[in-house]
Amino acid sequence: MARTDSPDLPNASAEPTIAIVGPGAIGTTVAAALHEVGRTPILCGRTPRERLELQDATGSVIVPGPVRTDPEQIDEPVDLVFLAVKATQVDAAAPWLGALCHPGTAVCVLQNGVEQEATVAPLVPGSPVVPSVVWFPAQGQPDGSVWLRGEARLTLPDVPAARIVLEALRDTRCSVETAADFASVAWRKLLQNAVAGLMVLSGRRSGMFGRPDIARVSLEYLRECLEVARAEGAVLGDEVPREIIETFQASPADLGTSILADREAGRPLEWDTRNGVVLRRGRAHGLPMPISSIVVPLLASASDGPG
Numbered sequence: 001m002a003r004t005d006s007p008d009l010p011n012a013s014a015e016p017t018i019a020i021v022g023p024g025a026i027g028t029t030v031a032a033a034l035h036e037v038g039r040t041p042i043l044c045g046r047t048p049r050e051r052l053e054l055q056d057a058t059g060s061v062i063v064p065g066p067v068r069t070d071p072e073q074i075d076e077p078v079d080l081v082f083l084a085v086k087a088t089q090v091d092a093a094a095p096w097l098g099a100l101c102h103p104g105t106a107v108c109v110l111q112n113g114v115e116q117e118a119t120v121a122p123l124v125p126g127s128p129v130v131p132s133v134v135w136f137p138a139q140g141q142p143d144g145s146v147w148l149r150g151e152a153r154l155t156l157p158d159v160p161a162a163r164i165v166l167e168a169l170r171d172t173r174c175s176v177e178t179a180a181d182f183a184s185v186a187w188r189k190l191l192q193n194a195v196a197g198l199m200v201l202s203g204r205r206s207g208m209f210g211r212p213d214i215a216r217v218s219l220e221y222l223r224e225c226l227e228v229a230r231a232e233g234a235v236l237g238d239e240v241p242r243e244i245i246e247t248f249q250a251s252p253a254d255l256g257t258s259i260l261a262d263r264e265a266g267r268p269l270e271w272d273t274r275n276g277v278v279l280r281r282g283r284a285h286g287l288p289m290p291i292s293s294i295v296v297p298l299l300a301s302a303s304d305g306p307g
């Protein structure tokens with residue numbers, strides 16, 4: 001693969017070396033996209049595995065491993081790291097970042113939320129951090145494979161460090177676009193994630209948004225979140241809450257969300273990244289937050305207990 005030379009990036013004239021930290025639902029999708037075009041990444045995880053498997057409507061892709069589990073076995077840094085652990089797992093994954101990054105290694109964060117850069121940058125001094133919006137649904141399956149349930153697509157900010165990500169994913173099944181006003185795009189996606197959190201409280205999937213009562217309360221919650229997004233500088237129109245609900249209503253009724261998958265598996269939830277952040281920022285702006293004030297403690301206690 002040709003790569004645009006950059007004095008900021010190591011190994012500027014050769015193929016970029018790529019690692020995926022967190023080979024779960026999203027990490028497996030991106031690993032498969034890279035492997036299919038011959039750019040097989042190093043896989044860095046928590047659970048040892050010989051291979052990854054991605055399935056979609058057209059078939060399956062096997063990504064050869066192994067999934068490495070010991071950062072001390074990394075011999076040299078890479079050019080590009082995709083960080084695809086949950087936001088709750090970033091600190092535990094820091095030793096991987098230490099082993100894989102040197103100044104100039106780009107770290108593309110494949111997570112939900114609007115605090116990716118603030119969370120990850122302190123762990124990788126000297127490395128540019130590229131946040132992303134991950135649009136596609138991917139579900140881990142009981143046999144360890146991942147089911148991709150939509151077109152793989154990312155949005156990145158229009159910054160110089162995004163170039164290596166664009167080039168790495170060029171001509172793959174994972175399309176990448178850049179946005180000049182990335183903050184607005186990220187807040188729009190956060191609104192979608194915030195209301196998806198209601199699935200955890202009901203224990204139901206996208207079909208629940210077909211109920212008029214759920215659609216009503218979801219719209220109210222989204223309007224509250226929209227005011228926070230705008231106070232944070234996001235440019236989003238009044239139509240956004242309704243569009244988000246309509247998207248869920250048009251989805252397969254059994255389509256879940258990654259926070260519901262975590263709830264069903266009894267894992268910690270990204271409640272603060274997806275819902276708590278809206279309440280924190282809204283309060284800081286002095287906005288009334290009646291729905292968040294109920295939703296957030298319920299999600300926090302579903303995640304962290306006690307009881």
Ligand SMILES: NC(=O)C1=CN([C@@H]2O[C@H](COP(=O)(O)OP(=O)(O)OC[C@H]3O[C@@H](n4cnc5c(N)ncnc54)[C@H](OP(=O)(O)O)[C@@H]3O)[C@@H](O)[C@H]2O)C=CC1
Pocket residue numbers: 021022023024025026027044045046047084085086087089092093094096110111112134135136137138139140257258270
């Ligand atoms: N799934 C989806 O449809 C979407 C998810 N997102 C976001 O993407 C991010 C990733 O989500 P998702 O892929 O679903 O999460 P998963 O739980 O499927 O994947 C996380 C992966 O990280 C691994 N991991 C955990 N701790 C460490 C560690 N210390 N070092 C290395 N690897 C570790 C996990 O290993 P183990 O197998 O041992 O648990 C797992 O393989 C989240 O922020 C989520 O909100 C965004 C859009 C859609």
Ligand SMILES: CC(C)(CO)C(=O)C(=O)O
Pocket residue numbers: 112134135136137138192193196256257258259
């Ligand atoms: C797939 C999607 C967009 C659903 O909310 C998501 O972001 C998630 O599952 O975390």
